[in-house]
Amino acid sequence: MASSSSIHARLALVALLSATTFYCIHKYRRLKRLKTLSLSPSTRRGKIFFISETGTSKSLAQRLHKLLESNGIAFDLVDPTSYEPEDLPKETLAIFVASTWDGGKPPKDGEFLVDWLSESAEDFRVGSLLLSGCRFGVFGVGSRAYGEEFNAVAKEMSRRMVGLGGAEMVPLGEGDVDDGELDRMFQEWCDGGYKIIGSHSGVKICRWTKSQLRGRGGCYKHSFYGIESHRCMETTPSLACANKCVFCWRHHTNPVGKSWQWKMDDPKEIVKGALDLHTKMIKQMKGVPGVTPEKLQEGLTPRHCALSLVGEPIMYPEINALVDELHGKRISTFLVTNAQFPEKILMMKPITQLYVSVDAATKESLKAIDRPLFADFWERFIDSLKALQEKQQRTVYQALSVKSNGEYEVACEHAHSCCVLLGRTDKFKVDGKWFTWIDYEKFHDLVASGEPFTSRDYMAETPSWAVYGAEEGGFDPEQLRYKKERHHHPKPQAVVA
Numbered sequence: 001m002a003s004s005s006s007i008h009a010r011l012a013l014v015a016l017l018s019a020t021t022f023y024c025i026h027k028y029r030r031l032k033r034l035k036t037l038s039l040s041p042s043t044r045r046g047k048i049f050f051i052s053e054t055g056t057s058k059s060l061a062q063r064l065h066k067l068l069e070s071n072g073i074a075f076d077l078v079d080p081t082s083y084e085p086e087d088l089p090k091e092t093l094a095i096f097v098a099s100t101w102d103g104g105k106p107p108k109d110g111e112f113l114v115d116w117l118s119e120s121a122e123d124f125r126v127g128s129l130l131l132s133g134c135r136f137g138v139f140g141v142g143s144r145a146y147g148e149e150f151n152a153v154a155k156e157m158s159r160r161m162v163g164l165g166g167a168e169m170v171p172l173g174e175g176d177v178d179d180g181e182l183d184r185m186f187q188e189w190c191d192g193g194y195k196i197i198g199s200h201s202g203v204k205i206c207r208w209t210k211s212q213l214r215g216r217g218g219c220y221k222h223s224f225y226g227i228e229s230h231r232c233m234e235t236t237p238s239l240a241c242a243n244k245c246v247f248c249w250r251h252h253t254n255p256v257g258k259s260w261q262w263k264m265d266d267p268k269e270i271v272k273g274a275l276d277l278h279t280k281m282i283k284q285m286k287g288v289p290g291v292t293p294e295k296l297q298e299g300l301t302p303r304h305c306a307l308s309l310v311g312e313p314i315m316y317p318e319i320n321a322l323v324d325e326l327h328g329k330r331i332s333t334f335l336v337t338n339a340q341f342p343e344k345i346l347m348m349k350p351i352t353q354l355y356v357s358v359d360a361a362t363k364e365s366l367k368a369i370d371r372p373l374f375a376d377f378w379e380r381f382i383d384s385l386k387a388l389q390e391k392q393q394r395t396v397y398q399a400l401s402v403k404s405n406g407e408y409e410v411a412c413e414h415a416h417s418c419c420v421l422l423g424r425t426d427k428f429k430v431d432g433k434w435f436t437w438i439d440y441e442k443f444h445d446l447v448a449s450g451e452p453f454t455s456r457d458y459m460a461e462t463p464s465w466a467v468y469g470a471e472e473g474g475f476d477p478e479q480l481r482y483k484k485e486r487h488h489h490p491k492p493q494a495v496v497a
């Protein structure tokens with residue numbers, strides 16, 4: 001007969017095994033559910049979560065919610081106490097405004113959500129792809145007075161979201177309630193770095209502008225054409241677009257539409273607003289290491305305008321008046337269109353350089369990459385390429401590539417180091433090698449035939465490329481060209497590792 005101590009030991013073992021089994025089943029079910037959810041992300045509305053104790057973060061979240069709503073962008077404002085964190089893998093866009101309290105802890109209303117993120121990130125069975133369908137941004141509300149714990153919750157959330165595969169679409173914002181700059185910082189964070197002009201335009205000081213102000217390198221326009229990036233203004237008269245491209249840096253927080261449906265601002269006001277804001281941003285570079293007074297002074301009189309910031313600039317019905325306004329100020333114009341408005345390309349007045357974005361080589365891949373609103377998007381794309389051919393001006397086919405876990409590879413490495421195909425002149429990189437797309441006529445023929453094409457068919461050695469000067473007064477508004485254009489003949493560079 002078994003002794004009472006061995007019965008106790010057996011009972012304890014059975015209890016332990018049942019508890020372990022129960023725990024494993026529970027975890028397995030949770031895991032299974034999470035995996036299923038993560039494999040079938042739905043196209044849900046974006047969410048703005050507020051994690052707040054005394055209401056500061058909540059009111060910022062409410063402000064952002066209102067701003068998006070007034071731009072026709074529907075988001076849900078979410079109180080974490082009424083949200084099931086296990087639904088996070090279904091989200092495609094999540095914005096968190098979160099404060100930090102005593103000991104670096106979240107407010108009690110956000111504890112469950114924050115703990116869920118930390119636990120999931122540490123659970124090796126959950127995996128690092130759980131939130132791979134979710135783009136997110138975190139803005140922290142805290143106080144620097146708390147030293148190491150400053151914005152600890154926001155930092156933790158951002159780290160955990162990345163650990164679970166989320167794509168951080170805007171760098172972590174760190175608001176300090178005590179420095180008097182919280183509102184301004186939040187606004188800048190919401191703008192994603194660009195400033196809004198009137199009701200539908202934007203301007204941004206691009207990183208190359210900053211770089212060249214500091215005496216460093218410029219963008220490809222500098223390498224190819226001699227255009228000084230610190231004298232270039234990046235702006236758009238339309239934040240709206242007819243595509244929802246997978247690589248879009250706005251991550252679908254900008255309005256979309258097939259036609260202009262918004263109140264229209266005056267083109268003169270847009271140019272004035274863009275120049276005012278641009279010069280204000282340039283002035284803020286004063287005192288930054290490397291920025292000399294001369295460069296700063298030059299930066300205050302932009303000579304070039306890149307109409308390519310975000311959205312689709314030619315959707316703006318007064319685009320011709322807008323470019324006239326810029327040319328009248330001796331500012332050259334570089335406009336990039338997304339190949340969905342061929343009729344607008346045809347009615348555009350000549351500008352300095354007109355680009356059409358070539359994001360894919362087949363109907364299927366264009367649909368997958370650009371996610372166009374138009375049903376006849378492919379016909380529009382082909383017609384846009386043809387329309388470019390008819391323009392009596394300098395044109396560019398700009399081939400973008402999309403880096404998406406290796407799923408899409410279009411023409412070059414990734415979306416924002418775009419490759420510019422200037423007629424038969426430019427070069428681009430694929431698989432670490434440089435190529436040039438030279439056969440302009442052949443490309444036109446192929447495009448005109450409507451056959452799918454691959455960019456690889458159009459790569460060859462670099463014979464030459466044009467460089468045109470951007471000296472003071474060098475741009476001729478009559479000719480829409482630079483007076484001192486010249487041609488540059490570098491050695492062929494077919495393969496550069």
Ligand SMILES: Cc1cc2nc3c(=O)[nH]c(=O)nc-3n(C[C@H](O)[C@H](O)[C@H](O)COP(=O)(O)O)c2cc1C
Pocket residue numbers: 051052053054055056057058098099100101102103104105107141142143144146149150151152177
């Ligand atoms: C008792 C107390 C503890 C705090 N601890 C922190 C902290 O550890 N880290 C931090 O960045 N901010 C800390 N703060 C600052 C709060 O985050 C700040 O007051 C914020 O405005 C609260 O935002 P909320 O109203 O959205 O909760 C603390 C504030 C108080 C009153």
